[in-house]
Amino acid sequence: MTLLLAVLSGFVLAPFAPAIHNALGRFSGWAIAVLPASLAALFLVLAARGDGAVVESHAWMPGLGADLHLRLDGLALLMATLIAGIGAAIFVYAGGYLAGHRHLGRIYAYLLMFMGSMLGVVLADNLIVLFVFWELTSVSSYLLIGFDHADAKARKSALQALLVTGLGGLAILAGALMLGSVAGDMRISHLLLHREAIREHGLYTPIVLLLVFGAFTKSAQFPFHFWLPSAMAAPTPVSAYLHSSTMVKAGIYLLARLTPALGESELWNGLLTWFGAATMVVGAWLAFRQTVMKLILAYSTVSALGTIVMLLGVGTTYAVEAAMVFLLAHAFYKGAMFMVAGAIDHETGEKDVRNLGGLSRSMPLLAAAAALAALSMSGVPPLVGFIAKELAIKAVLPDADLGREGYALAAVFVAAAALGVAVALRVGFAPFFGAKRETKREAHEPPASLLLGPGVLALLGLGAAVAPGVLATPLVEPAASAALGAQAHPHVALWHGLNLALALSAGALVLGVALFRGQWAIVGLAAPATRPLDAIGPSRLYEHALAAVLGFADAQTRVLQSGSLRRYAFITFGVIVLAVGATFMLRRPLDALPDIGDARPYEIGLVLLILIGAWFTAVARNRLAAIAGLGLVGYGIAIIFVLFGAPDLALTQVCIETLAVVLLVLVFYMLPDFRSFSTRAQKARDLLVALAGGAAMAGLVLVVADHRPDMTVSDFYAENSASQAYGRNVVNVILVDFRALDTMGEIVVLVVAAVGVYALMKLDPTTRDGATTGVEKGGEE
Amino acid sequence: MKLLLALLVGGLFAAGIYLIVRRSIVKLIMGLILLSHGANLLIFASGGLVRAQAPLVEPGALTPETPHADPVPQALILTAIVIGFGVVAFMMVLVSRAYRAVGTDDTDEFTGTDH
Structure with missing residues (x-):
């Protein structure tokens, strides 16, 4: 029960968050942070108490194999502790950052929902449960990015994130269902048992492709990385929480979670290694050329996510260990740096690094936190970022089981790391040191709520x-x-001896400082070369795809929903003719036309009479002639009912036909006489469509009359009508007894139609200027 | 006999469709009536065609004499006839009202209704 409560607590508290905020005012963030803080403590205690994983099962949808299996193992523990722990810092930070904002209570609610969803993702031990929470993170992320909903750009970014990650979510669903059916088990912890069966199954490749695609969209891997920088339209607490330390790691979590069952194949390792490496480099370069603090951090997050994916792809023991250390280190320093960037923006009103400098004199505490985080990001000892970087280099070097490609990966990694160093210095050092620059607002130390988060995370990195x-x-x-x-x-140790990894790590540092010094010159030099690439970048492709989808929807709507009644009729009948016709072509239920058989002469005469009536109606030039034709058809059909054992139908038909004819004559009195609007060619075309429709229906009659339906229901009614319902007319008994409720519904329909008729006849909005006229009119009658 | 019924249903549908795609709104109603006759007969045919024997239980007996007509399609058609009348009655009033409001009986001039 504990884990379920832990997951649900955020959802339970969310609706009350605005009320809590109203009651507590500026301390609301601290109050709400108690929940995530105690959750983090709870996970640590649960993990410390037992030596195995904590497992829970709750019946949910057992028929679908989707039970609420929750499991807290090592991987879930790392993620859950980060989610809840950083969450606590974020709530305090949000309370300070958005102090006085009208909708602060609302953002607490969204953040709580998100936290619950994210905990659900990492604790789920069932593929369906995981998918449900996965989608919930996308939805809450949409709400959080679009929090400033009056801003068109925020709305657009929110939609973009939702579409990209939602598309990935669909792929996850498809992949998960395939995986579950191949393994015969939806429990994630059981997948390992079916490892061989999964690997040898023909669906292995599509499963891997779908799941990796879903994970890549969520974790912003190249070429789906573009939604993450757009998501920076969200308020900084959201970016720090979702888009650096937690949600974007959901994809990585999924990959790590499935590695034991799906990993160690050329496909899996190749996809992860090379897409990860590409993301790492592209992200690092895009971060390097940015000037807006949050965008720099967003792209450098993309780069870090790529690094972790690459390490998972390398897949050796050493690499996976390095990936986990890197994940922890990145959560600490990137969370801290986002909050630092937000605090600077909050206190000075500046977002561009080029306008910032010398802030350390007015905000020394924030500067200290920023420096610690930046050093960790650069990989300087004695900070955890250094350990992560060294382990990562070791993991990709050839002596760690990799072939020659290890050198390539190591080189790429060092290059990305050097760019990362420059970026870390740019955001963590440059604004605080050097010559003081004038800012929009007079800079001063931010309040405790804005210092706590970055301070604690930076110290944790140490x-x-x-x-x-x-x-x-x-x-x-x-x-x-x-x-x-x-x-x-x-x-996890600072000293691993003098070796190649240490040398490369130091080399990256030195190179990074050099890049930092010459940053704007390098960006300027590279600009002509990168400009054409930007024009065909994935975000442009996304825009084109979106425009194409909308354009297609527009065009299709213009054709199908033209507003012309006749067009609708044509489309409807056309579809029926095509569908019925195609079925006849494919299935060939009629080999030969049956002969006229046992038809008696008077029957033939009757049918001819009805057809003549229909023809007469269709071509009549005046209304009375058409009504006469209709009457002929209606009464003729009543006689057919008499001949074929349906006296009730005949009675009803005669009554209704009489009523209909009377009503038609009455109504037509108010309508103009027939006019012919169509040309001869139009009439010919219409006749063609009409004949095709008639032929399709005639074919259907031939098929259904041959096909004897299941008589169980009919026989039941026939046998029980007299003995059970005490009625000798079986048809009547069906209507008023066995299916009385349906008849009741039919009567309701008639009443509704009658009310509609009355309203149309009596109420006239065109003559009613005010409510009084209508009342007067009603009074007169 | 089923060929005859097929011809009848086909003819009714063809006439109905032809009337529905006319521009005169009055003809639309007539087309609808013919179409529902055709649909009723289509359901009727699905019960098989048995001459003269209605599903009635003779006094003293407990079940109707076999062979008898299938009662289920008949119950369905009975409902359909009545509902069909409701639809047509509503349609007639709606059309006459639309004619008064728009001032024309040409459906191609029924523009601006999507606002």
Whole structure:
């Protein structure tokens, strides 16, 4: 029950968040942060208490194989602790950052919903449950990015994120269903048992492609990375929470979670390694040339996510361990740096790094936190970022089981890392040191609520490296073990001896400082080369695709929903003719036309009479002639009913026909006489369509009359009508007894039609200027 | 006999469709009436065609004599006839009202209704 409550608590609290905010005012953030903080503590206690995974099952939809299986193992522990722990800092931060905002209570509610969804994703031990929470994170992310809904750009970005990740969600659903059916089990922890069966199944390739596609969209991997920078339209607390430390890691979580069952194939490793590496480099470069703080951080997040995916793709024990350490380190420093960027913006009103400098004198505490985070991001000892970087380099070097391609990966990694160093210095150092620049607002130290988050996360980055045994190893080791499916022993330590990895790490640092110094010159030089690439970038493709979809919808609506009644009729009958005709062509239910058989002469005469009546109606030039034709048809059909054992139908038909003819004559009195609007060619075309429709229906009659339906129902009524319902007319008994409720519905329909007729006849909005006229009119009658 | 009924249903549908795609709004109603006759007969045919024997239980007996007509399509058609009348009655009033409001009986001039 504990895990279920942990997942649901956010959803339960969310509706009350605005009320809590109204009651507590400026302390509301601190109050709400109590929930995520205690959840983080709860996960750590649960994990420390037992030595295995905590498992829970609740019946949900057992018929569909979707039960609420929840499981807290090492990987889930790492993610859940980050989600809840960083969540606590975010709520406090949001309370300070959006202080006085009209809708602060609402953003708390969205954030709580998001936290619950995210915990659901990482704790789910059932593919369907995982998918449901996965979609919930997309929905809550949509609400959070579009939080400033008066801003068109925010709405557009929110929609973009929803469409891209939603498309991925569909792929996840398809992949998960295939995977579940191949394994015969929807429980994620059981998939490992069916590993061989999955690997050898023909659906293995589509399963991997679909699931990897879904994970890539969520974790902003190239070429789906473009939605993440757009998502920066969200308020900074949201960016810091969703788009750096948690939601974008959902894709990585999924990949790590499925690695034991699906991993270690050329397809899986190749996809992850090379798309990850491409994302790493592209993200690092795009971050390097940005000047807006949040965008720099967004692209550098893309780069970091690529690094982790690449490490998962390399897939060796060492690489997976490095991936987990990198994930932890990145959550600490990137969360802190986002909050620093937000605090600077909040206090000075500046978003562009080029307008900032020398802030350390007015905000020393924030500067300290920023410096710690930037050093960790650059990979400087003694911070956890250094350990992550060194482990990552070691993982891709050839001596760690990789072939020659290891050198390529290592080179790419060092290049991206150097760009990362420059970016870290640009956001974490440059605004605080050097010559002081004038800012829009007079800079001063931000309030405690804005300092707590970045401060704590920056210090955690230090603590994790200096004393790894306290928090880092207990979190990373079980996580890596779960992702490997075997016991892992990550070496979270600052000193690994003098080796190539250390040298490369130092080289990246030096290169990074050089890049930082010459940043704008390099960007300027590269601009002519990159400009044509921007024009064909994936975000342009997205825009074109979106425009094409909307254009297609427009065009289709213009054709199908033209507003012309006749066009609708043509389309409807055309579809019927095509569908029936195609079925006849394919199935060939009629080999030869049956002969006229046992028809008696008077029957032939009757049918001819009705057809003449129909013809007469269709071509009549005046109304009375048409009504006469209709009467002929109606009464003729009544006689057919008499001949074929349906006296009730005949009676009803005669009554209704009489009524209809009377009504027609009355109404036609108010309408103009027939006019011919169509040309001869139009008439010919219409006749063609009409004959095709008639032929299709005639064919249907021939088929259904041959096909004897199941008589169980009819026989039941025939046998029980007298003995059970005490009525000798079976048809009547069906209507008023066995299916009385349906007849009741029919009467309701007639009443509604009658009310409609009355309203149309009596109420006339054109003559009613005010309500009084209508009343007067009603009074006169 | 079924060939005869097929011809009849086909003829009714053809006449109905032809009237529905006319521009004169009055003909639309007539087309609708013919179409519902055709549909009723189509359902009727699906019950098989048995001459003269209605599904009635003789006094003293407990079940109708076999072979008898299938009662289920008959119950369906009975409902359809009545509902069809409701639809046609509503349609007639609606059309006459539309004629008064728009001032024409040409459906191609019924523009601007989507506002």
